[in-house]
Amino acid sequence: xxxxxxYLEKQVxxxxxxxxxxxxxxxxxxxxxxxxxxxxxxxxxxxxxxxGLATHPEVEQAAIDAVKNYGAGTGSVRTIVGxxxxxxxxxxxxxxxxxxxxVTVFQxxxxxxxxxxxxxxxxxxxxxxxxxxHASIIDGVRLSRADKAIYKxxxxxxxxxxxxxxxxxxxxxxxxxxxxxxxxxxxxxxxEIVKLAKKYNCLTYVDDAHGSGVLGENGRGTVDxxxxxxxxxxxxxxxxxxxxxxxxxxxSKKVVKQWLLHRGRPLLFSTALPPAAIGAIxxxxxxxxxxxxxxxxxxxxxxxxxxxxxxxxFDIGHSETPITPVMVGKEDLTMKFSKRLLEEGVFVSxxxxxxxxxxxxxxxxxxxxxxxxxxxxxxxxxxxxxxxELGII
Ligand SMILES: *Cc1c(COP(=O)(O)O)cnc(C)c1O
Numbered sequence: 001x002x003x004x005x006x007y008l009e010k011q012v013x014x015x016x017x018x019x020x021x022x023x024x025x026x027x028x029x030x031x032x033x034x035x036x037x038x039x040x041x042x043x044x045x046x047x048x049x050x051x052g053l054a055t056h057p058e059v060e061q062a063a064i065d066a067v068k069n070y071g072a073g074t075g076s077v078r079t080i081v082g083x084x085x086x087x088x089x090x091x092x093x094x095x096x097x098x099x100x101x102x103v104t105v106f107q108x109x110x111x112x113x114x115x116x117x118x119x120x121x122x123x124x125x126x127x128x129x130x131x132x133x134h135a136s137i138i139d140g141v142r143l144s145r146a147d148k149a150i151y152k153x154x155x156x157x158x159x160x161x162x163x164x165x166x167x168x169x170x171x172x173x174x175x176x177x178x179x180x181x182x183x184x185x186x187x188x189x190x191x192e193i194v195k196l197a198k199k200y201n202c203l204t205y206v207d208d209a210h211g212s213g214v215l216g217e218n219g220r221g222t223v224d225x226x227x228x229x230x231x232x233x234x235x236x237x238x239x240x241x242x243x244x245x246x247x248x249x250x251x252s253k254k255v256v257k258q259w260l261l262h263r264g265r266p267l268l269f270s271t272a273l274p275p276a277a278i279g280a281i282x283x284x285x286x287x288x289x290x291x292x293x294x295x296x297x298x299x300x301x302x303x304x305x306x307x308x309x310x311x312x313x314f315d316i317g318h319s320e321t322p323i324t325p326v327m328v329g330k331e332d333l334t335m336k337f338s339k340r341l342l343e344e345g346v347f348v349s350x351x352x353x354x355x356x357x358x359x360x361x362x363x364x365x366x367x368x369x370x371x372x373x374x375x376x377x378x379x380x381x382x383x384x385x386x387x388x389e390l391g392i393i
Contacts, residue, residue: 019332020352030055033370037347043375045348045365050214050322051294052370053244053284063245066279074272079261082272090282091249097285098220098237099229100251104260107273109209109238110136112248114143115266116234117176117205119259121146126170128162128202130154130177130188137176137207146174153181156192163200172203179208179222180215183356183364185319187211190226205234213242214321219288219295243288245280247273297369298322301376305367308380313393317362324365325351326383328392334361337390344382 015021028036031054035044053059066086076082087105094103106112117140121127125146129137132153141148149166151159159175167173175197177188190206197204208221216224219242223232234256239247250260261267288294302322309316315327328334331352338350341363352361365379387393 019335022335025347033368033372033375035347037342040342040345042342042345042347043371043379045346045367045379047366047368048210048241049244049370050242050298050366050368051219051244051284051288052368053242053287053294055370056244056284056287058287059244059280059283062283063276063280066275070275070279072276073274076272077270078267078272084272084275084278086275086278086282087272090278090285093282093285094237094249095251097218097289098235098251099224100235100253102252102254102257104250104252104257104264104267105239105273106248106250106264106266107270108246109207109236109240109248110139111266111270112236112238112250113137113140113207115140115264116236116250116260117141117174118144118265119263120203120205120234120256121172121174124170125172125174126166127174127176128159129175130181132181132183133176133178134182134207134209137178141176154186154189156189156196159193160196163196163202167200167202173200174203174205176205176207178210179206179212180210180321180323182210182323183351183362184317184325185210185321185323186317187215187222187225187320190222190228190232194228194231203233204231205236206232207236209236209238209241209248210321210323212237213288214295214298218292239277239281239284243281243284245277245284247277247281294369298367301369301371301373302367304373305365305376305380308376309365309383312380312384312387314383314387322367324367326363326365326387326392328361328363329359331358331361333390333392334363337363337386337392340386340389341382344386346379346382348379348383 025037031047031049074082091103113136121144123145127141127146127148131150149162211222213219235251317325334350348363351364
């Protein structure tokens with residue numbers, strides 16, 4: 001090893017000393033309710049596959065059919081020959097699903113934020129962002145030429161203070177928020193944010209990665225949940241979570257799409273999503289639009305799981321969604337809780353600094369429509385057992 005890499009060695013040693021170093025677990029099969037992780041069968045409480053669509057037979061078949069008709073790869077970025085017919089069809093379908101004028105699909109949720117934010121603001125603009133927004137928003141903000149301000153999490157007084165003080169110094173002001181905050185499961189105060197945006201003449205941007213497929217009519221998302229169609233300028237969704245495949249998108253007015261197709265850098269400089277992904281996504285969205293079976297089962301499971309953990313005396317935070325944090329506090333204790341549960345046959349990831357603030361470590365239980373009541377009961381028993389062993393309850 002080159003001597004020049006000593007600084008990284010030191011940093012890795014520090015991770016180990018802090019008890020936060022980890023090896024990547026290997027999932028030996030598909031992402032389902034129970035998975036084979038490093039050779040051990042465990043209940044999977046750690047995926048974003050909210051509706052179980054990642055392994056739905058019709059979704060799998062649609063991926064296979066798409067490969068047969070359109071090949072394995074698109075061969076180019078969208079602006080050259082990568083814009084295959086199914087991708088166009090998907091955007092029309094998603095616009096209908098989201099009840100917005102137009103949809104622009106990107107290769108992932110992260111890449112969508114990175115591409116869209118820098119395209120829609122410029123020097124002389126201001127971005128005001130919730131302090132708990134997702135890392136990909138933070139990166140998107142960093143890549144833009146706009147100034148930035150951070151407001152305290154969901155604190156509308158703080159947001160208004162910033163607006164009062166700074167609105168007039170800028171051309172456009174863009175307020176950005178997660179629709180559902182991914183580490184706590186709470187919802188953005190969208191109606192208030194929209195009201196403030198109108199009062200101060202600002203643009204609004206909602207990243208609904210954990211809300212799409214989960215909240216609203218047939219999983220139409222947070223904007224639908226609050227009845228705010230047509231009042232949010234940029235609605236971001238992912239196709240990698242509830243939809244079960246991969247990708248991200250912006251739902252918006254037509255003009256936004258027209259602009260993104262010229263200035264959304266991931267669309268110009270990175271190859272378009274492969275046909276298998278597009279075929280599978282179209283089927284997932286069709287299933288979601290045709291029935292509430294998936295979202296009903298998800299919410300039924302989530303309510304059941306939360307009520308039980310609450311009764312056992314765990315602090316499960318203030319989640320309003322199927323994301324169920326089990327608050328622990330210390331980083332090393334959180335890691336230990338997760339490790340012991342894995343030994344007992346339950347995989348639930350430990351979320352610690354720097355993903356969440358220091359001292360607020362937690363287990364993050366992700367409930368899915370794929371879970372059976374047996375899966376949930378098994379997990380609850382083990383969480384109780386290990387929670388007692390570690391003095392958490
Ligand atoms: C997961 C997530 C993303 C990233 O989505 P990918 O499709 O996995 O890249 C972006 N924003 C938020 C709020 C997320 O939770």
